[in-house]
Amino acid sequence: MAKQLIDQFAATLPADKRASVYQSTKSTHEKRTKMLFDQFAEPNRLRALAGEIKQHVLEHLDTLLPAVEAKLQANGARVHWAATAEAACTAVLRIMQARGATKMVKAKTMVSEEIALAPFLEKHGIEALETDLGEFIVQIDHDHPSHIVRPIIHKNRREIATSFERHGLGAYNDDPQTITRRARQFLRQKYLQADVGLTGANFVSAESGRIVLVTNEGNSRFSLAAPPCHIVLVGIEKLVPRDRDLGLLLNLLARSATAQQLTVYTEFISGPKSAAQPDGPEEMHVIFVDNGRTEVLASECREILRCIRCGACMNVCPVYRQVSGHAYRSVYPGPVGAVLSPLLAGKKFPELADLPKASSLCGACHEVCPVNIPIPDLLLRLRDKAKREGARRAAAGTPPMGAWALLASQPAAWKAALFGSKIINYLPTKLLPVPPLRAWEDTRALPEMRGGEFRKWMKGRKKS
Amino acid sequence: MLNAERKPVTGKRVQLMATCLCDAIYDDVGRATVEVLEHAGCTVDFPEGQTCCGQPAFNGGDWAAARKVVRHAVRTFTGEDPVILPSGSCAAMLFHGASLAFEHEPDRVEVEALGRRTWELIDFLVNGLGITTWPGRFDAKIALHRSCHTRGTESIPAALTLLRSIPGVEVVEFGEVEQCCGFGGTFSVSFPNISTAMGTLKLAHLRAAQPDLLASVDMSCLMHLGGLAAHEGKPVKIMHVAQILRDALKHP
Amino acid sequence: MSSDRDTILARVHGALAPLAERAPLPEWDLELVHMRTIQPATDLWALFAERLKLVNGTPLSAVADLVALLEQGRWRRGYCDPALWPQFKDAFPAIFTVETAFDRTRVDDYDFGITAATGAIAETGTLVLTDQGTSSRLAALAPWVHVAVLRREQIHADISAALAVMPADPNIVWVTGPSKTADVEGILIEGVHGPGVQVALLV
Numbered sequence: 008m009a010k011q012l013i014d015q016f017a018a019t020l021p022a023d024k025r026a027s028v029y030q031s032t033k034s035t036h037e038k039r040t041k042m043l044f045d046q047f048a049e050p051n052r053l054r055a056l057a058g059e060i061k062q063h064v065l066e067h068l069d070t071l072l073p074a075v076e077a078k079l080q081a082n083g084a085r086v087h088w089a090a091t092a093e094a095a096c097t098a099v100l101r102i103m104q105a106r107g108a109t110k111m112v113k114a115k116t117m118v119s120e121e122i123a124l125a126p127f128l129e130k131h132g133i134e135a136l137e138t139d140l141g142e143f144i145v146q147i148d149h150d151h152p153s154h155i156v157r158p159i160i161h162k163n164r165r166e167i168a169t170s171f172e173r174h175g176l177g178a179y180n181d182d183p184q185t186i187t188r189r190a191r192q193f194l195r196q197k198y199l200q201a202d203v204g205l206t207g208a209n210f211v212s213a214e215s216g217r218i219v220l221v222t223n224e225g226n227s228r229f230s231l232a233a234p235p236c237h238i239v240l241v242g243i244e245k246l247v248p249r250d251r252d253l254g255l256l257l258n259l260l261a262r263s264a265t266a267q268q269l270t271v272y273t274e275f276i277s278g279p280k281s282a283a284q285p286d287g288p289e290e291m292h293v294i295f296v297d298n299g300r301t302e303v304l305a306s307e308c309r310e311i312l313r314c315i316r317c318g319a320c321m322n323v324c325p326v327y328r329q330v331s332g333h334a335y336r337s338v339y340p341g342p343v344g345a346v347l348s349p350l351l352a353g354k355k356f357p358e359l360a361d362l363p364k365a366s367s368l369c370g371a372c373h374e375v376c377p378v379n380i381p382i383p384d385l386l387l388r389l390r391d392k393a394k395r396e397g398a399r400r401a402a403a404g405t406p407p408m409g410a411w412a413l414l415a416s417q418p419a420a421w422k423a424a425l426f427g428s429k430i431i432n433y434l435p436t437k438l439l440p441v442p443p444l445r446a447w448e449d450t451r452a453l454p455e456m457r458g459g460e461f462r463k464w465m466k467g468r469k470k471s
Numbered sequence: 472m473l474n475a476e477r478k479p480v481t482g483k484r485v486q487l488m489a490t491c492l493c494d495a496i497y498d499d500v501g502r503a504t505v506e507v508l509e510h511a512g513c514t515v516d517f518p519e520g521q522t523c524c525g526q527p528a529f530n531g532g533d534w535a536a537a538r539k540v541v542r543h544a545v546r547t548f549t550g551e552d553p554v555i556l557p558s559g560s561c562a563a564m565l566f567h568g569a570s571l572a573f574e575h576e577p578d579r580v581e582v583e584a585l586g587r588r589t590w591e592l593i594d595f596l597v598n599g600l601g602i603t604t605w606p607g608r609f610d611a612k613i614a615l616h617r618s619c620h621t622r623g624t625e626s627i628p629a630a631l632t633l634l635r636s637i638p639g640v641e642v643v644e645f646g647e648v649e650q651c652c653g654f655g656g657t658f659s660v661s662f663p664n665i666s667t668a669m670g671t672l673k674l675a676h677l678r679a680a681q682p683d684l685l686a687s688v689d690m691s692c693l694m695h696l697g698g699l700a701a702h703e704g705k706p707v708k709i710m711h712v713a714q715i716l717r718d719a720l721k722h723p
Numbered sequence: 724m725s726s727d728r729d730t731i732l733a734r735v736h737g738a739l740a741p742l743a744e745r746a747p748l749p750e751w752d753l754e755l756v757h758m759r760t761i762q763p764a765t766d767l768w769a770l771f772a773e774r775l776k777l778v779n780g781t782p783l784s785a786v787a788d789l790v791a792l793l794e795q796g797r798w799r800r801g802y803c804d805p806a807l808w809p810q811f812k813d814a815f816p817a818i819f820t821v822e823t824a825f826d827r828t829r830v831d832d833y834d835f836g837i838t839a840a841t842g843a844i845a846e847t848g849t850l851v852l853t854d855q856g857t858s859s860r861l862a863a864l865a866p867w868v869h870v871a872v873l874r875r876e877q878i879h880a881d882i883s884a885a886l887a888v889m890p891a892d893p894n895i896v897w898v899t900g901p902s903k904t905a906d907v908e909g910i911l912i913e914g915v916h917g918p919g920v921q922v923a924l925l926v
Contacts, residue, residue, distance in 0.1 A: 035909075167907060232865075268847045271903055280894065287860050325792075
């Protein structure tokens with residue numbers, strides 16, 4: 008029988024990786040919950056409200072996008088649009104070529120991962136260096152991030168020390184402080200030499216055109232202090248209606264992502280540097296990226312576009328904790344990724360159609376989501392879509408339901424099956440080549456079948 | 472969720488949907504459910520034509536099959552009386568899942584009407600009938616597993632209210648209560664490695680609290696956890712909350 | 724790129740057209756995001772200082788304390804905003820070398836940078852820096868110690884109050900403690916790319 012890829016991945020994940028993913032997701036989740044409930048009277052009301060605000064944005068993108076474009080232009084930024092990943096990469100390249108630029112520093116942006124910007128630029132002779140410590144390590148290892156907030160949640164300090172040594176960043180030393188200092192020294196020269204600083208955007212205020220960026224390390228600040236040009240890559244869904252709404256969203260984002268009241272650096276950028284300022288970009292470009300988002304907007308899963316990329320759903324997810332991010336074979340892992348990645352895949356949906364199956368539908372993700380996305384409902388809708396489209400990867404391991412439904416809509420057949428089920432008690436089940444039975448019995452004892460006993464008892468009481 | 476839109480319960484006549492697990496395996500939970508409801512003064516009807524709530528197909532992604540089964544439930548549980556299930560999961564299928572599966576169906580209204588009178592048993596006792604204490608005696612340290620499909624409902628607070636009111640009962644705390652046991656219906660057999668790992672973790676937390684027994688308002692979680700423990704050769708005692716309530720009545 | 728613009732906006736229109744109704748924008752009460760653990764403060768500096776310490780920041784209310792801190796850390800070479808230096812220079816003994824122009828070709832020659840804050844947020848211990856108010860973006864970021872000079876009347880009670888009076892400025896930065904990471908095994912390390920010591924100096 009075909010097996011589920013993510014379950015297979017889980018079976019091969021080394022125990023130490025599983026342990027480190029489990030420990031750090033658990034601890035972040037617990038701190039997040041304590042902080043929200045200690046500090047706010049009604050954290051769940053805040054989540055619901057933030058969800059309504061983001062839903063409003065999604066359902067008004069037709070008016071908000073042109074409005075924010077006009078604001079940004081008035082603020083002195085140049086606005087570009089990219090319908091596809093290729094168009095987004097090309098837009099970045101053109102901006103760089105027009106300036107004769109060959110060196111870029113990147114502050115963490117998931118969109119650049121999504122459009123595979125760094126490999127594209129490298130092919131065109133441009134150095135695109137990651138500056139977030141975790142992303143930098145991922146880059147020198149030719150690896151992929153496994154968590155949207157903690158990219159190297161799957162790596163330990165010994166692996167990192169080895170990578171640093173190999174990359175010429177000093178003799179082997181696995182002290183986290185030393186690792187961090189070495190990255191500091193190496194990267195600050197890179198910021199100073201760079202022609203362009205590229206960032207993402209956590210929010211864009213439609214009211215003021217301010218781009219809001221949050222980082223703890225200060226890499227986005229450096230990317231906006233040293234290079235003379237700033238490029239922002241932003242998904243079209245990242246808008247917020249008003250500046251005041253940021254008060255709600257920033258409070259929720261920092262607590263949900265890293266259990267902080269506020270991320271260390273929250274930047275509000277509305278244009279190139281002012282004339283008197285000696286440092287910072289004289290030119291600013293904002294590229295609005297679609298790359299499948301409008302298709303998601305047209306689907307019944309549009310709520311997933313509310314996501315503010317905090318990672319709380321992966322931190323609480325019992326499946327993510329067992330498998331880590333790489334199991335999801337896509338840029339966005341965990342519960343949000345299990346919805347978003349197959350949808351963004353467009354025509355390649357069948358390749359990722361198994362992701363929505365990798366959930367016990369426990370609902371913990373919905374319970375922690377700062378924008379209240381009903382993730383389990385969306386996973387279910389995608390399961391239905393996969394079934395209707397005949398996606399084989401989704402079907403693997405799920406017993407066929409057609410015959411069962413027939414049985415369950417005919418009472419006489421159902422009752423007969425109930426009584427008949429007792430035969431299982433007398434069969435050598437451990438020898439039966441029935442895949443679901445095998446999968447159950449490999450680790451779990453079968454209960455005794457007592458089909459029909461309850462009905463017999465009910466009948467008996469009626470008579471007496 | 473439609474359970475937020477329920478009308479107050481006025482009559483004492485209820486319809487029991489036993490669920491396929493009680494029908495096929497856990498008949499004593501079915502009996503306990505009837506006896507507990509009768510103790511609460513209810514008259515319990517058991518429509519003979521009942522089968523299943525449709526959840527296996529719904530969660531499995533075969534919504535066409537699920538709708539077939541839900542339609543059967545709509546035809547079977549007629550009238551206005553509350554429909555009571557000894558399962559948070561099957562109840563949620565009817566008051567939430569079914570409304571998703573019928574979003575674009577002509578008979579959505581009938582399906583949602585059933586959802587609005589569907590109750591998980593313990594939620595019904597406490598929030599439908601207004602019972603807040605339970606008589607009798609039951610001497611045990613109980614670990615109450617929060618079955619996931621009761622999230623966002625009043626079932627777990629209700630179960631804690633009733634259990635804590637019973638003389639002799641001690642409800643013990645354990646770690647990571649919000650984490651799933653790993654059952655997840657067909658997930659348990661299509662993702663056996665992950666399902667088992669989740670269950671093992673849950674068992675470790677539960678055992679650390681050294682309870683006499685493991686309770687839930689869903690037998691599906693208990694079947695998985697009990698099965699894991701038995702397979703390990705270290706069985707744990709499992710009981711539905713209804714069985715505890717029923718057994719408490721035996722010791723006035 | 725105009726064709727991509729038209730394509731995207733047409734797709735957005737197409738996606739939203741079938742919606743029978745659209746989600747309204749909720750009004751919400753700013754009280755909802757007030758931290759209940761924080762009592763309304765009359766002395767916003769005291770609250771700010773307490774909250775800044777919680778994020779490992781260093782509140783100081785006298786220039787002499789700043790000099791002592793820098794001496795103790797052996798941070799002797801630095802930068803100061805030329806507009807601020809006249810009021811501080813008498814307090815700095817001769818062992819200090821302080822420049823009033825930041826030379827980006829030797830960023831590591833500066834142990835500290837002193838620049839002006841434009842505001843602060845008491846409930847979170849946050850400093851507000853603006854582009855127009857900061858004499859050099861790099862000087863406020865590259866040295867190990869950053870000293871933000873703050874006046875009492877610039878302190879806002881909370882995030883919402885600060886958002887309500889955002890100045891027209893191309894680059895407003897809210898700074899809540901020193902630069903940090905937990906990327907390596909979840910262990911907190913301060914001073915990643917930005918300052919390892921974040922001082923707020925009240926004048």
